[in-house]
Amino acid sequence: MLFFTVSYFVFFLCTLTCFYTFPVRFRKPLLLAASYFFYMSWNWKFIPLLLTLTIIDFVAAIWIEDRLGARRKLALVVSLASNLGFLGIFKYYNFAASNVALLLGFPANRFYHDIVLPLGISFHTFQSISYVVDVYRGEQKAIRKPLDYALFIAFFPQLVAGPIVRARDFFRDLYTWKAPDSGEIKHGTFLVVLGLAKKVALADNFALISDRYFNAVASQPGGAAAWGGVFAFAMQIYFDFSGYTDMAIGFARVLGFHFPVNFRQPYLAISITDFWRRWHISLSSWLRDYLYIPLGGNRDGKLMTYRNLMLTMLLGGLWHGANWNFMIWGAYHGAVLSLERLFGQAKHRERGWSIGDVPRALFTFVLVSVGWVFFRAANVHDAFFVIGNMLRMPRGRWPVEPALMALAGIALLAALWEDQRPLLESVRRAPTWAVATCLGTLLFAVEIFGVEGNIPFVYFQF
Amino acid sequence: MTTAVKVHREARSRISRFLRAPERAALAKILSLSLTTLVVLFLLDAVVFRSGFYARYIEPNSAAGDFETIFHADQKNRFVRPHHALVLGDSQIGEGFSAQVANEIEASSGWEFLAGGIGGASMRNWYYLLRDLDPDRSRFDVVVLPLRGYADVDDGEVRADRELDIRWMIARLRLADIPELVASFPTRSIALTILRESLFEGLVYRRDLREFLRNPRARFRHLADCRLACDDSLYVYPGHSEDLRGLSMDWSTRTLHFPPNLSAVTQADMKARTDFQNWTVRGIERDYRKAWLGKIIDRYRGTHTKILIVSLPYRPLPIPLSWPLGAGSFVTEEAKNPIVTIANEHIFEDLQRPELFFDVFHMNRKGREEFSRRLAALVTQTAGGSLQ
Numbered sequence: 119m120l121f122f123t124v125s126y127f128v129f130f131l132c133t134l135t136c137f138y139t140f141p142v143r144f145r146k147p148l149l150l151a152a153s154y155f156f157y158m159s160w161n162w163k164f165i166p167l168l169l170t171l172t173i174i175d176f177v178a179a180i181w182i183e184d185r186l187g188a189r190r191k192l193a194l195v196v197s198l199a200s201n202l203g204f205l206g207i208f209k210y211y212n213f214a215a216s217n218v219a220l221l222l223g224f225p226a227n228r229f230y231h232d233i234v235l236p237l238g239i240s241f242h243t244f245q246s247i248s249y250v251v252d253v254y255r256g257e258q259k260a261i262r263k264p265l266d267y268a269l270f271i272a273f274f275p276q277l278v279a280g281p282i283v284r285a286r287d288f289f290r291d292l293y294t295w296k297a298p299d300s301g302e303i304k305h306g307t308f309l310v311v312l313g314l315a316k317k318v319a320l321a322d323n324f325a326l327i328s329d330r331y332f333n334a335v336a337s338q339p340g341g342a343a344a345w346g347g348v349f350a351f352a353m354q355i356y357f358d359f360s361g362y363t364d365m366a367i368g369f370a371r372v373l374g375f376h377f378p379v380n381f382r383q384p385y386l387a388i389s390i391t392d393f394w395r396r397w398h399i400s401l402s403s404w405l406r407d408y409l410y411i412p413l414g415g416n417r418d419g420k421l422m423t424y425r426n427l428m429l430t431m432l433l434g435g436l437w438h439g440a441n442w443n444f445m446i447w448g449a450y451h452g453a454v455l456s457l458e459r460l461f462g463q464a465k466h467r468e469r470g471w472s473i474g475d476v477p478r479a480l481f482t483f484v485l486v487s488v489g490w491v492f493f494r495a496a497n498v499h500d501a502f503f504v505i506g507n508m509l510r511m512p513r514g515r516w517p518v519e520p521a522l523m524a525l526a527g528i529a530l531l532a533a534l535w536e537d538q539r540p541l542l543e544s545v546r547r548a549p550t551w552a553v554a555t556c557l558g559t560l561l562f563a564v565e566i567f568g569v570e571g572n573i574p575f576v577y578f579q580f
Numbered sequence: 581m582t583t584a585v586k587v588h589r590e591a592r593s594r595i596s597r598f599l600r601a602p603e604r605a606a607l608a609k610i611l612s613l614s615l616t617t618l619v620v621l622f623l624l625d626a627v628v629f630r631s632g633f634y635a636r637y638i639e640p641n642s643a644a645g646d647f648e649t650i651f652h653a654d655q656k657n658r659f660v661r662p663h664h665a666l667v668l669g670d671s672q673i674g675e676g677f678s679a680q681v682a683n684e685i686e687a688s689s690g691w692e693f694l695a696g697g698i699g700g701a702s703m704r705n706w707y708y709l710l711r712d713l714d715p716d717r718s719r720f721d722v723v724v725l726p727l728r729g730y731a732d733v734d735d736g737e738v739r740a741d742r743e744l745d746i747r748w749m750i751a752r753l754r755l756a757d758i759p760e761l762v763a764s765f766p767t768r769s770i771a772l773t774i775l776r777e778s779l780f781e782g783l784v785y786r787r788d789l790r791e792f793l794r795n796p797r798a799r800f801r802h803l804a805d806c807r808l809a810c811d812d813s814l815y816v817y818p819g820h821s822e823d824l825r826g827l828s829m830d831w832s833t834r835t836l837h838f839p840p841n842l843s844a845v846t847q848a849d850m851k852a853r854t855d856f857q858n859w860t861v862r863g864i865e866r867d868y869r870k871a872w873l874g875k876i877i878d879r880y881r882g883t884h885t886k887i888l889i890v891s892l893p894y895r896p897l898p899i900p901l902s903w904p905l906g907a908g909s910f911v912t913e914e915a916k917n918p919i920v921t922i923a924n925e926h927i928f929e930d931l932q933r934p935e936l937f938f939d940v941f942h943m944n945r946k947g948r949e950e951f952s953r954r955l956a957a958l959v960t961q962t963a964g965g966s967l968q
Contacts, residue, residue, distance in 0.1 A: 124772065124776070134607065134610065135607065138604060139603075297605070298606050303606060303609045303610050303613060304613065307610065307614065307617070372610050374606075521794060550613060550616065551616065554616035554617045554619075554620050555620050557617040557620070558616075558617045558618070558623075558624060561620075562621055562624045562625065562782070565625065565783055566782050566789055566790075567790070568783075568786065570787075
């Protein structure tokens with residue numbers, strides 16, 4: 119059940135109706151049952167895995183809170199080992215096995231096993247880890263009700279591709295839940311429709327172009343084709359993932375839950391440091407809080423800071439997928455972040471973007487786009503082939519049609535406007551008929567510009 | 581009476597209390613916002629597409645464009661003679677029947693023909709075409725329904741489930757048609773897609789609209805050219821000049837012998853389409869014919885219009901196989917209908933010759949002329965009631 123399919127909307131409408139009409143005591147079990155049903159609609163075989171991790175982390179957190187000294191640490195280690203162990207087996211086994219095989223002189227598939235990646239494992243394991251670590255640090259109370267904890271892990275709007283929700287945010291909503299007011303409902307519904315428009319009308323159209331390019335890079339030499347393909351992917355991944363996130367946040371909001379903002383106009387970033395404060399914020403802040411800072415952050419001198427940045431981004435790259443492309447992508451971002459620190463260019467703006475930022479924003483966009491080559495290319499060889507072509511004179515045909523360029527331009531203008539004046543605040547205050555007209559128009563754009571067929575969200579593979 | 585009022589008041593008060601709770605109020609707000617949004621979407625779609633505004637600009641060489649071309653051609657060449665016949669069909673009629681030839685042959689008899697053969701159109705599409713061509717059920721003296729043989733043979737394709745049908749008739753679809761149209765698709769997922777596409781017509785038009793937006797000026801130019809030429813060219817179209825002379829089949833070994841210079845793609849297509857091994861009568865095609873041709877026939881019940889059912893020359897080679905024509909078959913049942921005339925199934929069989937076809941399905945210019953001439957004669961005879 120993809121978020122943009124009719125079956126998902128039917129599922130959501132049923133869940134929503136039951137949620138708001140059932141007596142209070144049935145609401146949590148209902149949400150949990152709906153979440154498991156949602157997960158099982160993808161692959162019911164991974165429910166035991168989800169349940170196992172849920173039980174281990176639930177018990178471990180209680181142990182950590184109730185015990186002292188080495189036992190606390192042991193519970194933490196068991197929890198971390200379980201989460202990372204399962205993640206390692208399902209996500210990284212074949213990558214490691216093929217590299218070991220090659221090192222030993224065997225064919226790459228010598229130790230290969232046909233392992234299916236459980237949907238959303240990267241997200242729910244990180245969510246569990248942050249919870250257990252927070253309990254260990256004393257920043258979060260251990261949850262004593264198994265049903266509540268299971269709901270935190272499996273809550274369907276964020277189960278498969280985030281955003282990575284922190285326990286304190288989720289349980290604050292759960293324990294002080296109140297029905298959303300009119301502004302919240304408009305906000306949530308607007309996000310759902312906006313996300314749908316980003317995904318179906320924009321991302322999928324750009325996907326057609328980027329797929330055409332990256333699926334046969336060798337047959338499309340030339341700088342224009344390369345830049346066009348990379349630009350299309352840069353647009354695709356942004357509209358796809360931020361569209362998904364908008365929908366997730368919107369669905370949660372109309373149920374009375376508040377997910378963190380995950381994107382803040384990332385292509386307006388004026389440095390890579392700024393980019394990571396705007397892109398996939400729930401992941402970058404997770405990496406900062408649970409990896410970069412525990413490694414020492416910037417506390418132990420410049421060299422150690424660079425090392426920590428490199429390690430964090432390398433592991434961040436590896437989190438996205440088990441292959442060398444993601445490792446290089448992570449290393450590339452780590453290196454650029456380190457260089458920015460070295461030259462004092464790690465700038466960012468909290469608010470307000472001015473016309474004077476254009477050159478830096480353009481340069482940052484180019485840097486990010488070069489990184490996307492490794493993210494999207496089928497293998498390292500293809501990635502370097504594309505980069506080689508990007509460095510050549512722009513010959514060949516620009517593959518992005520003027521109409522799509524215009525749509526991207528409109529989206530950029532909307533992002534600039536949003537940066538100056540929060541759009542969602544206006545939506546909350548607008549009369550219902552005005553919001554409905556705006557949403558109806560957005561849906562009309564989805565109807566007309568939507569690509570036929572269901573193209574899955576990019577981040578579902580992670 | 582008093583009890584009824586009490587019960588009603590109590591129920592109203594309960595509902596009111598139920599809805600006043602903040603949770604239910606939130607639900608009501610969500611549902612009303614969603615519903616209003618859908619209404620706005622529906623209205624926008626209706627203004628642009630359902631109103632017929634966009635249909636004026638669709639690509640003439642598309643499924644819906646071909647469908648509409650029949651109406652444009654009909655408006656241009658209004659009948660002047662006293663008797664009128666319509667020949668419905670798909671590309672086999674589009675290629676195989678010429679209204680011009682038929683009209684020339686029957687110039688003195690007072691008959692005039694309209695060719696309603698549209699490439700890819702199904703029997704479901706024929707119904708909607710006919711409904712709008714003849715809204716008063718009084719225009720045609722004869723409506724010809726061509727079949728590929730009288731036995732209701734299932735060749736593997738479930739025509740009742742053909743999702744693409746909506747693309748031909750989208751500009752003719754009315755809101756009132758939706759329930760029946762959706763119900764006519766046996767597979768639930770396809771029926772749901774049709775429901776979505778018939779409620780929000782932009783989903784069907786969007787590919788064409790995107791093409792249009794890519795170069796609006798070119799579309800306007802093409803449309804203007806087409807209004808001058810396409811509608812007439814449908815009438816004067818002479819047909820393909822190539823033929824399949826040299827094509828033969830050894831039925832004992834089921835081997836096709838192809839004429840020289842026939843492309844590998846055409847050869848493969850022919851092989852695939854002459855594999856009759858798995859063709860059986862399972863009732864799927866029968867039900868489909870009964871549903872849509874039955875609707876066409878029912879439409880003319882009690883009118884002066886006669887329905888003529890003919891078996892088309894539909895292969896470049898005669899097929900030495902036959903399928904049973906059971907008691908419940910479409911043709912057998914309709915034979916009892918007083919407004920229906922069933923032509924002899926073998927009347928055009930001699931036209932199934934390689935020299936009269938240009939591919940595995942379609943007659944060439946020579947075949948077109950011969951078939952048109954003979955069908956025109958058959959139609960005039962039908963009107964006289966002299967057919968067996």
